[in-house]
Ligand SMILES: Nc1ncnc2c1ncn2[C@@H]1O[C@H](COP(=O)(O)OP(=O)(O)O)[C@@H](O)[C@H]1O
């Protein structure tokens with residue numbers, strides 16, 4: 320039986336009926352009413368999850384829904400924010416509208432990560448997609464202490480460059496999933512599945528408010544994202560390939576160019592602990608003057624190539 324719009328919204332609303340100090344009114348009115356605390360700035364981010372771009376038939380729909388919100392939460396983490404409310408705009412392909420289990424599983428995954436991080440789904444929009452692909456857009460609203468949000472532009476020469484967790488795992492798991500989707504049917508968000516269930520580093524981001532001079536999340540790949548950060552800060556960098564923490568079964572190329580690891584890349588000139596909230600922190604380089612971003616590998620130095628993901632080009636693998 321296909322979903323009707325009202326029925327689907329009713330189902331989503333039943334699972335999201337929770338107001339909070341921040342959400343005065345959530346799903347049910349023409350717009351949500353949010354009330355930030357005094358002394359806070361709001362952070363707002365939006366991210367597409369497009370069928371055949373961000374997820375495909377070989378993804379369990381539960382994981383597609385989980386990733387959809389986790390990616391938005393990672394952006395809030397990168398700003399040092401605590402996430403408060405999410406908004407989901409969902410255009411279902413005819414196939415998804417027909418197949419209630421796909422849509423239900425997608426929403427179950429989305430609610431799983433919402434519950435994990437105490438975020439309430441406070442609104443959205445529902446439609447039938449005009450084409451063959453399901454399209455989801457997630458908006459996440461969070462809060463940071465006023466004037467304290469972590470920016471990409473704060474890196475200064477002499478700062479050390481750090482990354483949380485391990486890199487390349489998402490690309491490695493993506494390849495494994497594409498090759499043998501059946502092997503991933505029963506996986507759970509246990510922190511061991513960097514592609515299917517990325518873990519937004521909210522708690523680390525919060526601690527970085529007092530430690531980091533700049534910060535961003537690694538979504539497109541370390542190479543591309545470090546170049547973004549350097550450009551925003553007007554600095555160069557020297558990246559040490561041999562100390563980049565690789566996830567199990569992943570390669571340096573996947574760590575540099577694979578993307579979707581949703582770890583935090585940050586700079587600091589303070590003393591940074593080796594672990595924050597149980598997550599390992601690795602120093603991977605140093606911020607330099609000028610504009611050159613170089614990669615040091617086994618004593619040899621070369622220019623860091625922007626090898627990560629770019630939409631609207633044919634270069635993606
Ligand atoms: N269509 C758009 N309209 C307005 N701003 C956009 C649009 N697309 C991207 N941006 C903004 O450009 C910046 C970089 O975007 P993006 O590369 O997607 O960041 P990220 O990789 O962290 O998601 C962000 O501040 C984002 O809000």
Ligand SMILES: Cc1ncc(C[n+]2csc(CCOP(=O)(O)OP(=O)(O)O)c2C)c(N)n1
Pocket residue numbers: 366371372373374375390538539577578579628
């Ligand atoms: C079906 C499918 N093909 C390819 C990928 C790989 N992929 C898609 S988008 C992307 C980069 C990150 O996506 P983007 O939309 O730039 O995320 P953002 O930076 O906005 O968080 C990667 C590596 C995937 N996840 N699913």
Ligand SMILES: [Mg+2]
Pocket residue numbers: 538539
């Ligand atoms: Mg991007």
